[in-house]
Every structure is written in C-alpha cells, then in structure tokens.
Amino acid sequence: MTPGQQGHLAMLTFSALVAGSFALGAQVANVIDPAVLNAARFVLAAAVIGAVAAATTGLPIAAFRAPWRYIVLGGTFVTYFVLMFEGLKTAAPVSAAAVFTLTPVMAAGFGWILLRQVTTPRMALALTIGAVGALWVIFRADWSAFRAFEVGQGEAIYFVGCVAHAVYTPMVRKLNRGEPAVVFTFGVLVAGAVVLTLYAWSDIKAVDWAGLPMIVWITLIYIAVFASSATFVLLQFATLRLPSAKVMAYTYLTPSWVILWEQALGNGAPGMAVLGGVALTMVALWLLLRDDGRPQLEPKPTGAR
DSSP states (O other), X not given: OOHHHHHHHHHHHHHXXXXXXXXXXXXXXXXXXXXXXXXXXXXXXXXXXXXXXXXXXXXXXXXXXXXHHHHHHHHHHHHHHHHHHHHTTTSOHHHHHHHHTXXXXXXXXXXXXXXXXXXXXXXXXXXXXXXXXXXXXXXXXXXXXXXXXXXXXXXXXXXXXXHHHHHHHHHHHHHOOSOOHHHHHHHHHXXXXXXXXXXXXXXXXXXXXXXXXXXXXXXXXXXXXXXXXXXXXXXXXXHTTSOHHHHHHGGGGHHHHHHHHHHHTTOOOOOHHHHHHHHHHHHHHHHHHXXXXXXXXXXXXXXXX
C-alpha cells in the first residue's frame, strides 16, 4: 500500500469515527448536560493525548509559554463541542452532519482573513457545491422552508458552533509557535477541560455519575477515545501523506457515514429527497479529491469531533 493510499484509508476511518459522534450524541443530548459531558470528554482526551505526547515528543516546559494561546483555542473548541450537543437535542444527526459540511467554506473565509490563505477556482467550486448540498439537507429539500429561512433550532445552534470551529482552524496555525502537534493539542485539551470544568462545576457536582445510563458512558468513552484521541492520530498521519485539500475533502463524507450509523442503530434513513443533498456533498468530495497538479493552500481540518 502506497503512502497516499494509507492516507486515504486513514481519512476514511477518520470520517467514519467523526460521524459516530453525531449518531451517538443524539442518543444522550437530552440525558446529560452537554457542558458536563464535554468536560469529562476533554479530561479523558487530555489524559490520552498527554500520555501519547509523554511517550513520543515529551512535554517540554517551553511549549507552554504564552498559555493564553491555549485558553483562547480551548475556549473556542469547547464552544463548538457544547453547541454541537445542544443542537443535537432537537436536530437530526444527518441534518447536523450537513451543517458540519459548511465548516470548510467558513474556514476558507477565516483562513483568508487571518492568514491570507487562498483557494483554487476548482476548490471554490467544490466548496460551493458542498454548501448547496448541505443547505439541501438542512432545509429537508423544502424550497418554501428555504425561502422563508425556516431553520430548525438545533441546526441554528450547531451552526454557531461550526462558526467557532471554522475560526479555530486557522487560529491553530496563527498561534502555534513551533510546538509539536501532539503537544499543542494537549495544551488545547487541558485548557478546554479547565474552562468547561469551571463553567459547569455546579452541574458536574450535581450529576449522579453512578446512576447514568450505560449509553452515556458508551458515548463518553467513544467521543473521548475514538472521536477525539484516535481521530487526532489519524489526521496527523494523513496530513503527512496527502495534500491539505484532499484531507479536508473527507469532511463531505460525514453525512453519508451518519446515515450508515443511523441505520446500524436502528433509526432508519432520511427520505429520498434529502438524499439528493447528500449526493451533492459527494460531488464536492470528488472534486476535492481530483488531482490538478497545483499546490493547495486551503485550511486543513484540525482536532477531533
């Protein structure tokens, strides 16, 4: 297997694991407070990534200079995750996944504002097609709902979270001062854990942890170990073997993976009309995976879901 094929396999696995966050998150969003769940998630993920960093690059004191950087990034990232689970209280997992596919468009915009990153014409076309497909799913193929801009409350809440994620992507590059990726991520996770713990401390103390349903523990372990720690490793692996545009392309697979997750969990699939929007995101994926022989300067997705 060539390095490129290994990178594609890593990103296929990455997108499937990310999709699991939507399917499982919808199962527990109304069972436990999103801030409490994600505080525990960040603590566990920080422990895992911290152990990986200690065993590989080490955790040099110099990497934690200007700690305000980690607080800014951690606060931005926890905003995304908390609003994701808040949105999943009412949004269908497939619709939420479609909202997530708008992130590359916004990240490209913030990348230009913060880093003056540019995209190729084909990249812009792919992002546009992907955005149209996402809107198709979000408005459930209802043109009258689109004209009236009747967005579901859950989708609207999660969209704000996706804006935070889109800002986070170029901010990582802007604030990183040469720290190894695993060490920098550890700092972000620790800062996020501290921010969320302080914010939700009273709710954390009030939770009957021993009495939580098993699905909550399954989801917590999944999002901390597989959808956070494992996806970070896969992402770093793929970015060393694929151009950034190809890495970002796999974002558009998320709705399709969520549909498979939903069917596996016995929740059925969306209607055929909605599947048309998913098909457009697949067209965007195809455009982004094509070779054009030119260097790509698009922002890469970072972190976990």
